Structures are given as structure tokens and as C-alpha cells.
Amino acid sequence: MLVLVAPGQGSQAPGFLNPWLELPGVADRLGAWSDLVGCDLVRLGTEADAEEIRDTAVAQPLLVAGALISASALFGDEALPAPHEAIGAVAGHSVGELAAAAVAGVFGEDEAMTLVGRRSRAMATAAGAAETGMSAVLGGDPEAVAARLAELDLTAANDNGGGQIVAAGALDRLAALAADKPERARVVPLKVAGAFHTRFMASAVADMEAAVADIKPADPGIRYVSNADGDVVADGSEVVRRLVSQISRPVRWDLCMETFSRLGVTAFVELCPGGTLTALAKRNLPGVARAAIKGPETLAAARELIAEQAAPAAEQEPGS
16 A cells, blocks of 8 residues: 655755756746745745745745645656555645645645645744744653653654654753753754744634635545544545644654554655655654655656556456
8 A cells, every 4th residue: 555645844955846847837836826825936946045945934835835746746647547546545744734635635736835825824923922942852761751841841742753752842941851851862953933733833723724714625535644643534624624723733643654554554655855754654664665756856766666556456456
């Protein structure tokens, strides 16, 4: 079974959309989406430096745009089965959930881009209301890490599996964590603008509730695995509800990977800008074939993996 995933904030890099502009129609799509999100995706994805694209209001639209463009390009090969036939499950890490929902058919690409524009601005505003941030906590005894975070009133905003937790909260509390860390743990400050997926994002949740009020979602045409708890969500309205609530709730990517394993994942493809989630899969899903889409030159390996996964299924069809 093939799992297709979309990466979250922090995966962007300067110029990562540059090679995609060589594909027919991409510049026009990015131009149209720029109007929807309120920023110039072409310039930001090709010319802006790391500091400029670190801005939440910029990073999130860039990431969803990159995932959607790479998904379209991936399945633009007529030799491949249609996405709903080739993909066994989809998921996205944090803002990547918007791209995953669009791939699953919950709403269209333009709706996904409109929503990410609203989400990114709301989260940037919420982040500016207090001095907060996030730090990766790597290793250490899980119970000791949890106890230390509770002691400092920090939230485990991301659990990425394999002993990788992202703590979030006030900057002075994160500094205290780094100064007196749990035994055998490393603490690495992350270059993000605020404490995402915590109570500090409450105002952004309210904004997104208004943004989705007129959305008429379809039920996913592909299994949709939710960040909230790793559950497969079959109802489109519930997918949208979770997309809103997850802004202030932890990302449980560890539980998503457990679900992939339970469903029988054999192949894992990460949309552009791929790499982060593929590395987590290498550590937590041993034996699973993997492909990370970075630029158009990496599409061939991903297509080959999809074709390999589709071949056994075709052999088992009646009459074959």
C-alpha cells in the first residue's frame, strides 16, 4: 500500500519552487494562487532568502503550493493509475494537511490555497501577540521529558516518533528547558515564529472557523489520516473540523505512522519539498520503500515506486 504525505512548516528552502517553473502551466497556477493568498508565490519561491520565507504568512502558502504542484506533476503521467487508485492513504504534517485534503478530494486546490492564506495570516498574527517559540527535544526518557515540559508549562506540540518531541511555549520557558534539559536529551531551538499547535493559537482557530463556514466539503476519496490522533477520517465535514482545531492542538505524527503501519504500508512518497517526513519514515517504518520529491528531476523515482506498487494489485485482478 502506498502512502502519500505532504510536509509541514520548516521544510521550505530558498528557491525550492524554481525548477517547477520549467513545467508547463506552473507559473500561471502560482500567479493565480498568489492572488488567493495575498503574496507573490513566484518571487518568494524563487528569489526570497531563508529569513523572508521563514515568515509564517509566507511559508505556509509556499508549502501547500509546492505540494499541490508536485502532486499534479506526479500523476500527470498517463502510464500511472489515477490517484484514488494508486494511493492507499494520504496525510499531511501540520499545514500539509490542507494539501493532503485537496489530494483526497475533500475540496479543490483553489479552496486549499484560499484556506492556507487565511490560516497563515491568522497564525502569524497570533504568534505576534506573545514571545513564544518551539524547540526540538531529541532523546531522553519519554516520561522524564514529559515531566520536565509540564514543570515548565510547555506543550509537546509535535510528537514525531522515535524520541523526537517538539516543545512549544514562552521563550523564557524554552530557555530554561535548554539550560536544564532532561537527562540524555538534546534541545535544539527551531527557527519558527511562535508556539504553533498550542493554546497560544486560540485566536487563529476562531479566524479559521469563520474561513471554513462556507466550505462544502466532499468525503475523502482516499483514506485520510488525521494529525489529531492518527485516525482514518471518512467524513469530509469532520476533516474540515479537524483542520481548524489542529491549529491549537498537538500534531501526533507518531500516531499517523502507527496507522500507516497498521494499514500495511509498503511504500511512502513525500510531496515537495520532500525529505523531512521521509527521514522520519526511514527511522520509524523500517523496510518501507521511500521517495522524496524535491524537484521535477525526482518525479521519475516516485513514479517508478508507484508503478511497482500498482503492478501486484493489477496481477490480482479477476481475469488477469
